[in-house]
Amino acid sequence: xxxxxxxxxxxxxxxxxxxxxxxxxxxxxxxxxxxxxxxxxxxxxxxxxxxxxxxxxxxxxxxxxxxxxxxxxxxxxxxxxxxxxxxxxxxxxxxxxxxxxxxxxxxxxxxxxxxxx
Amino acid sequence: xxxxxxxxxxxxxxxxxxxxxxxxxxxxxxxxxxxxxxxxxxxxxxxxxxxxxxxxxxxxxxxxxxxxxxxxxxxxxxxxxxxxxxxxxxxxxxxxxxxxxxxxxxxxxxxx
Numbered sequence: 001x002x003x004x005x006x007x008x009x010x011x012x013x014x015x016x017x018x019x020x021x022x023x024x025x026x027x028x029x030x031x032x033x034x035x036x037x038x039x040x041x042x043x044x045x046x047x048x049x050x051x052x053x054x055x056x057x058x059x060x061x062x063x064x065x066x067x068x069x070x071x072x073x074x075x076x077x078x079x080x081x082x083x084x085x086x087x088x089x090x091x092x093x094x095x096x097x098x099x100x101x102x103x104x105x106x107x108x109x110x111x112x113x114x115x116x117x
Numbered sequence: 118x119x120x121x122x123x124x125x126x127x128x129x130x131x132x133x134x135x136x137x138x139x140x141x142x143x144x145x146x147x148x149x150x151x152x153x154x155x156x157x158x159x160x161x162x163x164x165x166x167x168x169x170x171x172x173x174x175x176x177x178x179x180x181x182x183x184x185x186x187x188x189x190x191x192x193x194x195x196x197x198x199x200x201x202x203x204x205x206x207x208x209x210x211x212x213x214x215x216x217x218x219x220x221x222x223x224x225x226x227x228x229x
Contacts, residue, residue: 035218037163045155045163045206047218062215095162102151102210103168104218110162 002027002106004096009111016086016115022079022096022108030054030074033099036081038092039110046092049081050099063089086115120219121146121207128227129197137224139190139207145219147188151210154183154192157223158203167192194226202228 008020022034035050049060049070058070069082079096093110122140129135139146139154146152152170155163165174167183170190180195190209194201207221 044223045208045220047208047216047220050217059217060215065215101169102149103153103165104155104208105165105168105174107162107164 002098004098004106004108006094006096006108006111009094009113011114011116012086013117014087014115017082017084018086018113020081020083020094020096020111020113022081024077024079024096024098027098027106029072029077034070034072034079035097035099035104036070036079037095037097037104037107038090038113039095040092043092047104048094051079083113086113088115091115120211120213120216121209121221123205123207123221123224125222126225126227128229129194130229131197131199133197134193134195135197135226137192137194137205137207137226139192139209139221141188141190141209141211141219143188144213145209145211146185146190146207148212149210150185152183152185152190153208154181154190155206155208156201156203157206163206197228199228202226 003025005023036048051070067085071080095110097104097107154167157163170185171183205224211219
């Protein structure tokens with residue numbers, strides 16, 4: 001069964017940076033698009049960014065463009081999200097997920113990012 | 118404000134059927150057959166239950182079905198069971214600048 005484990009979340013001050021990681025296993029990581037989706041506590045889901053199989057294509061939601069960078073290391077079966085210039089509006093659980101065809105399929109359990117002074 | 122509109126709540130008794138709607142526009146739901154539905158229990162990650170409007174991943178009971186008409190997609194849960202009580206989110210590919218995947222605001226399904 002596909003396994004995705006996020007890490008790197010925590011408390012950060014407004015304007016700060018954080019790097020999330022997602023360790024993938026039990027599937028051929030390099031064959032899949034990957035995506036980050038976030039969910040503010042008690043709120044709905046929001047697509048954040050995705051990246052193609054070899055990392056040559058990246059797409060972002062407008063609210064994070066220029067601040068967040070998605071990347072991957074297929075040699076280590078890992079997905080990353082570098083988050084800069086964080087604001088309170090970025091406070092959320094961040095999920096990494098596989099992107100197959102036009103569906104976001106398997107999800108990790110999420111890591112919580114809290115932006116607060 | 119979410120890009121796709123869902124009712125905030127829905128309910129039904131065990132054994133009954135419930136339908137949850139998801140309304141978008143011609144730039145997302147109406148323009149593509151790429152609507153997915155996710156089930157999320159409290160404190161858990163979302164789980165894919167419907168994709169490409171009508172298709173079910175392996176292991177998802179056939180009590181869950183999807184459909185679409187124009188700019189509105191629907192999820193029907195038949196033969197409601199207690200474990201179906203959860204939040205349900207729709208999702209669609211979108212041909213809109215600055216957002217490629219849009220979600221609905223979620224519907225809390227209560228099994229009475």
